[in-house]
Amino acid sequence: MRYLAFDKEKCVGCQICQLVCSGTWQKVFNPLKANLRIESLGWYGEFRAHICRQEYDADCVRACPTGALYVDEERGVVRFHRRRCDGCRLCMDACPYEAIFVHPDYEYIFRCDLCGGGKVQKCVEACPRQALSVEEVGA
Amino acid sequence: MNGYAGRITHVNLSSGKIRHETFTEDFAKKYLGGNGFAVRALLEEVPAGADPLGDENAFIICTGPLNGTLAHGSGRAGIVTRSPLTGYFMDSYFGGDFGSRLKQSGRDMVVVTGKSSRPVVLFFDDEDVSIIPCGDLWGKTTKETQDLLVHRLGKGISTLCCGPAGENMVSMACCICGTRAAGRGGTGAVMGSKNLKAVSVRGSGDIRVADMNGLLRFYVERKDQFLGLKGFPDKGTPFLVEAINTVGGMGTRNWQQETWEKVDRISAERILKEHFVRNAACFACNMGGCTRVVSSRKSSPVMTEGPEYETLYALGSNCDVDDLDIIIETDRLCDDYGIDTISFGSSLAFLMECFQRGLLSTKDTGGLDLSFGRGEILPICAHLVAKKEGFGDFIARGVEAMAREIAQGADRFACHIRGLEPPGHSARALKTMGIGYAVSPRGGTHHDSRPSLEYRLDREKRLNIQGKAKMAYDTANWSAVRDSLIVCSFCEGVFGFALSQEHADQINRTTGWDLTLEDLVQVGCRIHMMERLFNCREGLRRSDDRLPPRFLHEEIPSGNSKGLRTKPQELQQMLNEYYELRGWDSDGVPTKNALSALGLDDLML
Numbered sequence: 001m002r003y004l005a006f007d008k009e010k011c012v013g014c015q016i017c018q019l020v021c022s023g024t025w026q027k028v029f030n031p032l033k034a035n036l037r038i039e040s041l042g043w044y045g046e047f048r049a050h051i052c053r054q055e056y057d058a059d060c061v062r063a064c065p066t067g068a069l070y071v072d073e074e075r076g077v078v079r080f081h082r083r084r085c086d087g088c089r090l091c092m093d094a095c096p097y098e099a100i101f102v103h104p105d106y107e108y109i110f111r112c113d114l115c116g117g118g119k120v121q122k123c124v125e126a127c128p129r130q131a132l133s134v135e136e137v138g139a
Numbered sequence: 140m141n142g143y144a145g146r147i148t149h150v151n152l153s154s155g156k157i158r159h160e161t162f163t164e165d166f167a168k169k170y171l172g173g174n175g176f177a178v179r180a181l182l183e184e185v186p187a188g189a190d191p192l193g194d195e196n197a198f199i200i201c202t203g204p205l206n207g208t209l210a211h212g213s214g215r216a217g218i219v220t221r222s223p224l225t226g227y228f229m230d231s232y233f234g235g236d237f238g239s240r241l242k243q244s245g246r247d248m249v250v251v252t253g254k255s256s257r258p259v260v261l262f263f264d265d266e267d268v269s270i271i272p273c274g275d276l277w278g279k280t281t282k283e284t285q286d287l288l289v290h291r292l293g294k295g296i297s298t299l300c301c302g303p304a305g306e307n308m309v310s311m312a313c314c315i316c317g318t319r320a321a322g323r324g325g326t327g328a329v330m331g332s333k334n335l336k337a338v339s340v341r342g343s344g345d346i347r348v349a350d351m352n353g354l355l356r357f358y359v360e361r362k363d364q365f366l367g368l369k370g371f372p373d374k375g376t377p378f379l380v381e382a383i384n385t386v387g388g389m390g391t392r393n394w395q396q397e398t399w400e401k402v403d404r405i406s407a408e409r410i411l412k413e414h415f416v417r418n419a420a421c422f423a424c425n426m427g428g429c430t431r432v433v434s435s436r437k438s439s440p441v442m443t444e445g446p447e448y449e450t451l452y453a454l455g456s457n458c459d460v461d462d463l464d465i466i467i468e469t470d471r472l473c474d475d476y477g478i479d480t481i482s483f484g485s486s487l488a489f490l491m492e493c494f495q496r497g498l499l500s501t502k503d504t505g506g507l508d509l510s511f512g513r514g515e516i517l518p519i520c521a522h523l524v525a526k527k528e529g530f531g532d533f534i535a536r537g538v539e540a541m542a543r544e545i546a547q548g549a550d551r552f553a554c555h556i557r558g559l560e561p562p563g564h565s566a567r568a569l570k571t572m573g574i575g576y577a578v579s580p581r582g583g584t585h586h587d588s589r590p591s592l593e594y595r596l597d598r599e600k601r602l603n604i605q606g607k608a609k610m611a612y613d614t615a616n617w618s619a620v621r622d623s624l625i626v627c628s629f630c631e632g633v634f635g636f637a638l639s640q641e642h643a644d645q646i647n648r649t650t651g652w653d654l655t656l657e658d659l660v661q662v663g664c665r666i667h668m669m670e671r672l673f674n675c676r677e678g679l680r681r682s683d684d685r686l687p688p689r690f691l692h693e694e695i696p697s698g699n700s701k702g703l704r705t706k707p708q709e710l711q712q713m714l715n716e717y718y719e720l721r722g723w724d725s726d727g728v729p730t731k732n733a734l735s736a737l738g739l740d741d742l743m744l
Contacts, residue, residue, distance in 0.1 A: 044318075
């Protein structure tokens with residue numbers, strides 16, 4: 001499986017990853033509609049990333065009562081079926097990485113699925129400090 | 140409307156009334172946003188002769204069509220007001236996410252007028268606007284204020300605030316957002332005069348653009364060009380210390396010299412080697428962050444973001460202080476108190492020369508020894524200025540007012556342009572800045588006419604004035620558009636030092652319009668015309684378009700620009716050329732025809 005890895009030593013907190021993500025997938029610029037989030041931890045440039053780890057035995061998949069979250073073994077990521085989501089937020093409670101988000105404009109959740117498990121991740125391409133990369137780990 | 144929220148919010152702090160105003164696409168095309176929107180509002184809202192620290196002045200926070208998008212260097216917002224330091228038009232811009240959040244809250248600009256009877260915070264919580272009493276925040280530093288407001292209003296807000304200096308209406312007080320400053324011209328004092336401690340915003344709305352795929356592609360295509368820029372991505376603005384000192388144009392000991400023999404003591408290399416903690420970035424900074432978190436090396440280390448080139452010049456070479464620990468600690472103090480480091484350092488440098496010449500002694504300063512090089516007095520003076528305590532009350536007035544009071548010929552070496560102390564870019568080594576400062580709507584700023592182009596010319600080409608008025612004109616038009624979009628000056632290295640078709644293309648991709656380069660030049664001219672008009676309404680004329688006597692009459696005594704100055708007759712010739720380019724009459728007043736050509740007939744004097 002693969003996941004989006006974050007290097008906190010390299011991140012400068014520009015949030016370009018969030019802008020690119022919302023622009024790509026929601027067709028608007030809105031950091032609060034991105035599938036990942038970079039959180040500032042204080043005054044002088046320390047950051048924490050909220051990014052899905054794409055775990056096969058993920059708590060969110062188990063918590064989802066409608067089957068909206070599922071493991072796509074072929075692509076090696078956890079994916080999300082928007083139409084099946086009823087916005088119950090049980091997945092958010094279950095996620096240890098605080099990497100599942102909601103926005104008042106939507107009834108469904110959003111989270112990183114490595115751009116659909118594809119080969120190119122827009123945020124990785126855009127990050128000016130190479131703080132994001134795709135890592136592979138054994139299933 | 141793509142690129143815009145489409146709404147302006149007016150808040151009157153005297154009456155508590157709040158109203159929203161919409162605008163048309165034609166209005167947006169004519170004034171663009173940011174600087175353009177705000178100077179138009181300032182002309183309409185602030186009557187001639189209004190006291191900058193009175194109810195009638197307006198405190199305007201603005202954004203432009205590129206803020207909140209992925210546009211290069213777009214993590215910015217601006218403040219426009221009548222300056223208590225100069226008495227004229229003032230705009231000052233700051234980095235961070237405030238501009239994006241404000242637009243996401245559904246407003247492009249906020250116009251604050253009146254005066255609250257008690258300290259308040261103005262809070263834009265998406266649609267909702269509230270004026271919240273905050274007596275307990277009065278007296279708090281900018282850092283404490285921002286932390287307390289997160290605690291009170293919740294995570295996810297961005298806050299712009301004044302510090303104790305602004306509360307005390309220090310004429311060189313600035314506004315702070317995060318660790319970034321809207322430094323120049325006393326914007327913090329205007330906040331303080333209105334009992335407005337802070338403006339907080341939470342915005343969750345969308346920024347819509349016309350050509351999302353085109354903008355995303357454009358961003359990635361140009362990314363490496365920004366990262367490849369010399370100096371900025373690795374060292375930030377401190378790389379200019381060595382570069383400008385080599386040109387021979389870095390103000391030293393109150394501009395008595397423009398080359399500093401101790402330059403290595405405050406160089407970028409030294410900062411990176413001895414004080415660097417980590418890189419930091421404004422929101423949406425495509426350069427990977429040109430600023431740095433640094434730490435002093437004392438037993439109780441102080442951290443700050445910066446110090447930038449201008450602070451290193453103002454507190455360093457201009458005061459002859461080579462102690463980076465003290466500069467870092469004073470930079471942080473100035474941020475906490477909300478004091479502009481350029482005006483503060485320049486004011487101290489002026490006083491140090493008064494000391495050197497025997498015009499002042501410790502008897503006049505409450506015991507403060509203000510000799511050049513005495514770094515230990517920098518933090519002491521920052522405390523005194525912020526609170527207007529003791530001799531700090533005098534320093535807080537700035538160079539122009541102090542020189543007037545000291546008299547005894549002190550005006551001969553009082554370095555300011557219409558009350559605003561110049562940044563670290565020489566009016567003698569660079570003729571563009573000679574004319575640029577003289578005609579700048581703000582006074583001593585490097586953000587109207589720009590020095591960047593002339594730095595690239597060799598000494599021979601810098602010697603003469605040919606083409607310099609045009610260079611000042613072209614770069615000032617770019618600055619006006621830059622401040623209307625609102626983007627960072629450091630995009631210049633990639634998109635050019637004057638307006639280009641690439642600027643028009645970015646706007647068009649965002650808005651869906653079909654603006655040409657000529658349209659943009661017109662917008663830049665229109666904005667400058669309105670700023671000039673504002674100043675002329677306050678009585679500004681040709682005789683006010685002047686430079687400090689030192690820059691006109693004393694040659695640079697040493698270094699690679701030795702022998703250079705902007706001679707009085709050269710300045711007059713450049714003024715003639717500049718006025719003609721702008722359509723101002725021989726006394727510097729916009730002509731009826733020029734106003735008419737820019738569609739500003741309704742703004743005749």
